[in-house]
Amino acid sequence: MRILGIETSCDETGVAVIDAEHGLLSHALYSQVALHAEYGGVVPELASRDHIRKLLPLVRQALDEADTAAPDLTGIAYTSGPGLLGALLVGAGVARSLAWAWGLPAVGVHHMEGHLLAPLLGDEPPEFPFLALLVSGGHTMLVDVQGVGRYRILGESLDDAAGEAFDKTAKLLGLGYPGGPALAALAEQGDPARFSFPRPMTDRPGLDFSFSGLKTRALTTLREARTEQDRADVARAFEEAVVDTLVIKCLRAVQETGAERLVVAGGVGANRRLRERLRAAVGAEGASVHYPPFEFCTDNGAMIALAGLMRFQAGAGEDLTIRARARWNLAQG
Amino acid sequence: MNTEHCLYLPDEQAMMALGARLAVSRPEGGRVVHLTGDLGAGKTTLTRGWLRALGHSGAVKSPTYTLVESYRLAGLDVHHFDLYRLADPEELDYLGLDDYFDGQALCLVEWPERGEGVLKTPDLAIRLTVAGEGREARIEALSETGRVWLDKFVKTEG
Numbered sequence: 001m002r003i004l005g006i007e008t009s010c011d012e013t014g015v016a017v018i019d020a021e022h023g024l025l026s027h028a029l030y031s032q033v034a035l036h037a038e039y040g041g042v043v044p045e046l047a048s049r050d051h052i053r054k055l056l057p058l059v060r061q062a063l064d065e066a067d068t069a070a071p072d073l074t075g076i077a078y079t080s081g082p083g084l085l086g087a088l089l090v091g092a093g094v095a096r097s098l099a100w101a102w103g104l105p106a107v108g109v110h111h112m113e114g115h116l117l118a119p120l121l122g123d124e125p126p127e128f129p130f131l132a133l134l135v136s137g138g139h140t141m142l143v144d145v146q147g148v149g150r151y152r153i154l155g156e157s158l159d160d161a162a163g164e165a166f167d168k169t170a171k172l173l174g175l176g177y178p179g180g181p182a183l184a185a186l187a188e189q190g191d192p193a194r195f196s197f198p199r200p201m202t203d204r205p206g207l208d209f210s211f212s213g214l215k216t217r218a219l220t221t222l223r224e225a226r227t228e229q230d231r232a233d234v235a236r237a238f239e240e241a242v243v244d245t246l247v248i249k250c251l252r253a254v255q256e257t258g259a260e261r262l263v264v265a266g267g268v269g270a271n272r273r274l275r276e277r278l279r280a281a282v283g284a285e286g287a288s289v290h291y292p293p294f295e296f297c298t299d300n301g302a303m304i305a306l307a308g309l310m311r312f313q314a315g316a317g318e319d320l321t322i323r324a325r326a327r328w329n330l331a332q333g
Numbered sequence: 334m335n336t337e338h339c340l341y342l343p344d345e346q347a348m349m350a351l352g353a354r355l356a357v358s359r360p361e362g363g364r365v366v367h368l369t370g371d372l373g374a375g376k377t378t379l380t381r382g383w384l385r386a387l388g389h390s391g392a393v394k395s396p397t398y399t400l401v402e403s404y405r406l407a408g409l410d411v412h413h414f415d416l417y418r419l420a421d422p423e424e425l426d427y428l429g430l431d432d433y434f435d436g437q438a439l440c441l442v443e444w445p446e447r448g449e450g451v452l453k454t455p456d457l458a459i460r461l462t463v464a465g466e467g468r469e470a471r472i473e474a475l476s477e478t479g480r481v482w483l484d485k486f487v488k489t490e491g
Contacts, residue, residue: 010398011418049424084400086429138398159377168372168397177417212395213375214463219373219463246450 001074001312004063004098006055008091008230010138013054014301017066017073018309020271024121025066027295028301030054059098062301070102077308081106081325088324096322107316108306112330114303116145117310119263121302126290129257131259134251136266136298137163137178140209140246143254144329145263146309153331154253155207162242163268169218169238173231174276179308183235184271190236192227195221197241202248207256209249214241239263239273247277254285261292263331267298335483336474343467348375351462352382352472353393358486360478362409363436367445370461374469375468376443379461383441396443401430416447425451436441456482 002025005286007014017025063069078095081088090330092108095118099106116132131154132143139165141156160168163180170179197217200210225231250262262282269291270273278289296302342348355366368376381393387406396402396415404411412433416425425431425448428480434440434453456479460471474483 033382049420049428052427076406084428084430086427091427156392157394160395161398164395164397216373 001309002068002072002093002121003305003307003312004059004074004076004302005109005301006059006078006091006095007111007114007301007304008055008087009053009079009081010087011049012146013051013251013301015055015058015062016301016305017062017068018302018305020313024302026062026064026306027300028062028065030058031125031208031302032196047049047155049087051087053241055069055090055094058301059094067125070098071106071318073102073104075099075104075308075312076106077109077304077311078106079111079114079167080289080323081111081129081328083111083326085324085326087327089322090327091183092322092324096320097226098280100320106208107311107314109307109311109319110306110328110330111137111299111304112141112143113149113151114307116143116151116183117148117262118265118296118300119290119305120292121296121306122160122293124290126263128290129259130286130290131246131250131253131257132261132263132265133246133253133269134266135162135264135268136159137167139266140292142207144253144257144259148307148314151330152255153329155209157209157211159210159212160215161302162209162211162246163266166268167216167243168215169235171229172215172219172222175237180268183269187233187235187239187273188272189194190228190234190239192233192236192240194233195237197221197237198315199241199245199248200243200256202245206279206320207253209245210213211242211245214238239271243271246274249282250278251281251285254287262287262289263292265297269297270294334480335487336456336480338483338487339473340462340470341467341473342375343471345375345378345474346354348378348468349382352379352384354486354489355379356383357387358482358489360482360485361437363430364432364457364478364479364482365434365439365442365455367452367455367458368443368461369384369445369458370468371463374461374463376461379459379470380441380443384411387443400428401433403433412438414442415444416442417444419444421449421465422448442453455479467480 166180
């Protein structure tokens with residue numbers, strides 16, 4: 001079984017080919033690869049979300065790099081939501097049309113399911129069931145993953161995502177946007193005892209998050225900031241607060257569910273302090289922490305190809321409807 | 334008739350209340366409001382107050398990543414935009430975002446300057462700035478309906 005996966009839900013245009021026996025054969029991401037002239041002719045610098053002009057050259061490139069022709073494929077998977085409707089429709093329309101032309105089945109995949117299953121693309125994939133923390137610029141959620149298609153959302157952000165709070169606070173610190181990693185670097189120079197920021201929503205039960213207040217707190221504190229050291233201290237206080245909050249909620253979720261494995265997906269999972277604290281805190285509960293390969297932490301086609309493969313293996317089949325849903329609850333399947 | 338109105342908002346509750354007053358005074362039909370101001374100026378807080386006043390009780394997620402979050406409240410479509418991550422106003426077109434401005438829905442647009450040239454003139458433009466411990470809001474009416482709206486808004490003051 002060999003599956004072509006297409007992701008166009010937001011900023012990235014991603015295409016990948018995965019094989020049930022041989023694993024991931026190729027993956028192409030527009031933002032990372034320069035399109036070869038042979039695939040798209042002269043490719044001007046395209047606007048970030050111009051999926052229409054990027055997608056077909058990327059499909060050609062991914063198939064070519066996987067040494068795969070249309071007749072070798074078993075099916076096509078595409079992200080059908082959630083995301084920007086206009087962006088989703090491009091991937092869904094192209095996937096369905098290629099499937100029709102090539103006589104293949106196609107299946108719509110939930111974008112977040114892709115992220116949840118991305119750790120399985122690694123060399124030592126965690127076994128089901130596991131607890132997943134998805135933490136990126138667009139999402140912050142805790143999900144109980146019992147198996148493919150068996151997801152329960154335990155908690156999520158009620159306002160800003162954690163990565164977004166990082167990016168916006170970085171902007172307030174004059175570090176540009178997005179600037180999460182730059183903020184983490186500045187925080188290294190900061191004194192953790194200088195300012196104390198709240199740990200939002202940790203003083204009450206539940207696993208939901210709220211990060212927008214921390215941004216405002218940083219703004220207020222920065223008003224008094226005069227020196228580079230002041231700014232570093234604010235960065236440190238902010239990072240400590242976000243990391244602590246994430247760790248407290250993960251620990252709570254591990255204790256409540258008895259999970260033995262925690263999977264951390266999304267760009268914020270690259271934060272060093274978060275990794276250290278999670279390993280210590282969750283490890284003390286006897287659970288292990290797993291991360292997807294770095295290149296699959298952010299949006300990509302490989303995770304959609306994988307989710308599609310697992311769906312097809314489970315017998316998925318759909319009619320010819322082009323499915324694009326801007327809003328789609330993960331737990332509703 | 335008013336074309337401009339300024340008010341001081343001492344805290345978050347006052348910002349939420351401003352959103353509620355704008356909700357109550359809104360003339361019928363599709364309306365467009367631009368919200369400008371730096372990060373942390375209170376644009377999303379104002380929107381939260383507005384949505385609460387329209388009967389929304391759930392989360393008000395930041396649309397920064399998704400560019401738009403939509404709600405259907407008491408028969409009214411409300412679209413909350415954040416165009417901060419828009420690289421080019423042209424994106425509004427090929428993402429299909431211009432379809433949301435259908436004359437029926439209420440559109441609240443943060444960072445409208447990123448869509449300059451493609452976005453049409455709004456009914457109201459609200460600029461939020463940090464002022465001491467609180468915020469200052471300057472509301473400008475930019476259409477005939479906007480002026481009717483602002484008149485009614487001023488009368489509901491207090």
